[in-house]
Amino acid sequence: MALPLVPKLLRAHLAELAENDARIDGRQRWEGRNLEAEISVLPRAEGSARVRMGDTIVFAGVKFQIMKPYSDRPNQGGLMCSAEIRPVAGRHWESGPPSPESIELGRVVDRGIRESGCIDVDALCIIPGEKVWQVILDLFAISDDGNLFDAFALAGIAALRSAVVPAERFEVGEDYPLNLSKTPIMCSYHKVGTRFVYDACGREELGGDERIHITLGDDDHVHSLQKGLKGIFTTKEFTEIMGHAQERSKELRKIVDSL
């Protein structure tokens, strides 16, 4: 991710805005961007979703493969989550092997879903010890104007909720829905100037510092945390963020559950 020369000016501008409790796109500190989400948008995927948050647009697609289970878990299927940020999504994304940023994106979203236990891995067993389903969640960015994390996590959980196990095509029984028992939701915060804001846009990411990603389950249980980038924060700052995440995750969960 090549860094342009402007960030210094941008940083100064953002810091000034922060002092006046303002944001570069006019939002309030805890305000998210306009959100659109729809499911079943990809005809070749067994589950899919498209999420738009401001000018950030992503797809998530679910595919299934049959694999041999791990020897220590003969009755359990698996989840693989892969984020690919191709050059289509922004001028700073380049082709080539996966960048550290895209690896982190995939792993953080993966953990939030996996650790919540929302997928019943035992229900993915076909023949114990021989064949189980591997669920593959592919996260794909179309337009990156900041906060790919939340967009991917939202699209990912929505796509999984809409997914149908293609047992007929693989000739191992009848199709059945991949029921999720929970709806983990990620909320991300970026330090811009002297304070953390929710749902940073691209310019805030470019001129900001560290970010914190929180994934909460239905009951405010914490399933995943990640602090990214250089930067220092205090326990007090974290507590404030966690408070907002508890509220916001409930709103987003309602949206996902209604799709």
Add this chain to the structure above:
Amino acid sequence: MALPLVPKLLRAHLAELAENDARIDGRQRWEGRNLEAEISVLPRAEGSARVRMGDTIVFAGVKFQIMKPYSDRPNQGGLMCSAEIRPVAGRHWESGPPSPESIELGRVVDRGIRESGCIDVDALCIIPGEKVWQVILDLFAISDDGNLFDAFALAGIAALRSAVVPAERFEVGEDYPLNLSKTPIMCSYHKVGTRFVYDACGREELGGDERIHITLGDDDHVHSLQKGLKGIFTTKEFTEIMGHAQERSKELRKIVDSL
């Protein structure tokens, strides 16, 4: 393929020659270079050929492997065609992963052979659904003075025609010849100056524009086409080229069939 600084002068020179209906090596527009072809030149290959066209020299070698057939074609063997242009062949070829040029070379030659249906893939079945032969055609350049496409295609088809399936070595029966039912022939044309010429030499490739590759079967049926590089052409130009290819392919087919 690094481009030297001379091409501008070369281009101008070639354009001037073209205006006078002349070529840089004295040939006429539709005239091919001196051709030598021999088969069975590689003792470790199950079929092989060496082709020289002017100062372009290539080898083709055929090897066989046993593989599991694709599930949707349990009775059919396969063909894999791979072109490797190593630094030995010219100062502009460099080592490393396959270049776009060599990938294109392999795929265009592959398609001409595959699409002609000259290989009886059903005859490559050993045990249906379990074991079939994979024919591997390796194209290898020794000296690149232009038009590797036609040299590879000619060496490739000659090598395949000479190939013997090594059933004894693999302990699955007796050796038998890989009979080809047809002899697809490729003819390539490069735009040099304002017109297309046949069988371009290295300097014509360097100072020329687009190229068109036509593979014709025994009965003038078209099996493969490819336009390469930047450039525009008209239906009329194409019709003229196709006319020459029909004639020239018959001459070359005679040579291959006589080896």
Add this chain to the structure above:
Amino acid sequence: MALPLVPKLLRAHLAELAENDARIDGRQRWEGRNLEAEISVLPRAEGSARVRMGDTIVFAGVKFQIMKPYSDRPNQGGLMCSAEIRPVAGRHWESGPPSPESIELGRVVDRGIRESGCIDVDALCIIPGEKVWQVILDLFAISDDGNLFDAFALAGIAALRSAVVPAERFEVGEDYPLNLSKTPIMCSYHKVGTRFVYDACGREELGGDERIHITLGDDDHVHSLQKGLKGIFTTKEFTEIMGHAQERSKELRKIVDSL
């Protein structure tokens, strides 16, 4: 391995020292550095050793895997020897794919051990034609102050001598020691100035020329030779080196055998 600008001065200094029969760290021509060796230092390895020669420090670890034997040797296990020089070991070592230097290190050590026949590969058979043990010897440098070759070879043979085949963990019988029938020893010589010296330190390697590696078995039998880097040597020089290697290998073998 990036080359700094100082070597020219260093080369001149080393050449001058050589003329006076002196070395940069005060040693005599055939004198080795202070040696420490201990085994069973890595709790997760099935055999291990740590060797320190001056400021050069290396680990060797032995792991076992079960593999299918090669079809032409259905009763024989295998040895794989891999040297990894990671950036921890010195400022001139960089991360990335294995460098030519580390490939050479692994292969030369591998050959000395393999060719001595010290490992009874028939004793590594579990089920003929189906399952055999693969012995994996990982050589890992912690600090490179020259002569990684001898340090790796010594740590490698000591680690193998201490190794126990983990049959119980793999549920194929009872654990048993990997008995070695011989103790091959490598001695390495670098041309520094006009003469070869034994056990070069980092500065001698940097300002020196070619190197010669000799692996001798219990009975002075030669098992492996390697000349590395640019440089010319005479039969007479080689004979002198071989003479020293015969003496020195006996001393080192005693140390290894006593661990």
Add this chain to the structure above:
Amino acid sequence: MGGYGDVQMIDENGLRVDGRGPGDLREITIQTGVVPVADGSCRMTWGTNEAIVAVYGPMECHPRKIQRQDRAVLDVAYNMAPFSTTDRMRPGFNRRSREVSKVTKDALESVVLLELYPRSKIRISIEIVTAEAGTRCVGLTAASVALADAGIPMTDMVVSVASGKINDIVVCDLNKEEDNYGEADLPMGILPNSGELVFLQMDGDLSQEEFNQAWQYNIDAAQSIHRLMVDSLKGGEN
């Protein structure tokens, strides 16, 4: 080309499995501006194909070794998303994608006025989000629209379309089912204003006569597609 001639894909009235006549195209829609952060973009659906193309630039050209003193270079990447096909497409290097990227670049470099932007790079990212048949044609056509949307000057837009053969009958614009059993495929890249060509490939088996018919279908289809492209750039969606 599969070429299983015994599956009947065209009925007694000459109609195809999806009800089209031999020279008819699948349904096509075109939208621009679909990647808000890009300089130009296009979403094209063609049958159940869906391609999204983003154009960035002209921009600084790196790596430097591909820079040209006298003109811009196009950096074209064609890619199939992992969920674009029935069997998941594994990300990463892929010979087919490399080749399609190259022929697409060659076609577009024939029309973009590269000399206007010396030493710079124009990046064109073609993502096939859902694949049916003919994705390279969809990608190339959509890339032309995205370049126009980005305001990059061209001598003409490229319209790409393929005809083929099935049950020994030449037809235009094979769909996926037809493609599985098809006996030939002739994709072309056509400049609609001059009728000239910048892209040509072909696979399969066509007699000279069949070849001429397929060629003509493509030339004709290019005109109708071109009208949709022009409309989409005028602001409407089709």
Add this chain to the structure above:
Amino acid sequence: MGGYGDVQMIDENGLRVDGRGPGDLREITIQTGVVPVADGSCRMTWGTNEAIVAVYGPMECHPRKIQRQDRAVLDVAYNMAPFSTTDRMRPGFNRRSREVSKVTKDALESVVLLELYPRSKIRISIEIVTAEAGTRCVGLTAASVALADAGIPMTDMVVSVASGKINDIVVCDLNKEEDNYGEADLPMGILPNSGELVFLQMDGDLSQEEFNQAWQYNIDAAQSIHRLMVDSLKGGEN
């Protein structure tokens, strides 16, 4: 996180399988100067974990594209040696190692006075020679000591430690056996002088109350580890 709640890992007295109480750390030793050719180095054992860290630099920064005009960059590589785990760890690219390297770099760049060395690079190599559980915490803590050993100015050292949950009880510093059955893992990177954070990850399932307990365990443990670090730099081994 495995989360097999039916295996009893804590006895009736609240003691863990290795005899520790809920808030107790495993045994830790720290040595400096263990890589003689490096500018600074540290060997840390923590339970049966063993990490060796070497620091080189400040040095010339290449490749140039990562160079920064106004500050130094840290080049952090975390790696697990092939013999560090029960099943051999294959050398080469590995997503987990890449991610751990990145979070470690982010944590250390928050404390190193990078502005003192514009255009230069400081290379930090973290090698896990034997792995038990919590290797990323061991690596990050040992890297702080190695940086101090190399004389690189920092605002504070980073102390990293993880708490977790097992049998529905929150405990500090999971060992390997506990980690296999653990239900949550909360590693943090703490500045012992200010109590601020530079590193934070978490996996598993913690209620808000459990979360607060785990957080507090880490804050407290950081103080004891910090004392060992300071002692090791004063020349003693602990």
Add this chain to the structure above:
Amino acid sequence: MGGYGDVQMIDENGLRVDGRGPGDLREITIQTGVVPVADGSCRMTWGTNEAIVAVYGPMECHPRKIQRQDRAVLDVAYNMAPFSTTDRMRPGFNRRSREVSKVTKDALESVVLLELYPRSKIRISIEIVTAEAGTRCVGLTAASVALADAGIPMTDMVVSVASGKINDIVVCDLNKEEDNYGEADLPMGILPNSGELVFLQMDGDLSQEEFNQAWQYNIDAAQSIHRLMVDSLKGGEN
């Protein structure tokens, strides 16, 4: 080295399976100018080995990081063609080829007058078209001839040849069948005018006495091979 001592490879008269005596070479032919577009080239057959070597340069040195201010560098690539062996050799990275390339480069850099061409590169491509046994010797010897054919000044040509042991008898220049059962292999790179060495490897098991015998065979064989090399450069084929 296989070392199956019970297969009888030498008869009662001391003759080998192909009728040679212990110190005899296989048949060798050498041609120059076989790659018309190269600056120098050589085709060498040795038994059923066939190597083709092309030399390009001195030329501009890139990538720049391998450039040397005071001399030329040799860029040597040894490669086995996919059809050179009974089982197809897969193209691509290969540790053995890398190592052979490196020792070949080291040997040739010892004789080429590199100082005459500062900052430049000489590229030497060694392609093994058909492999029997001893391909590294064939490649190195052929590379010397190709360098001479390209007019690159050298202090001497390198002659490379290997002796070995079979059925406990030391013999010169193992063929493929002997190599399969051989107990040792000692390839050397010899300067025929001075008798000095620039290349040396060895595998297997040789007593000091056997070692000396094998060494002497190589020294002697180098003289006969050298004569063929000189003849080929005078224009004749042998």
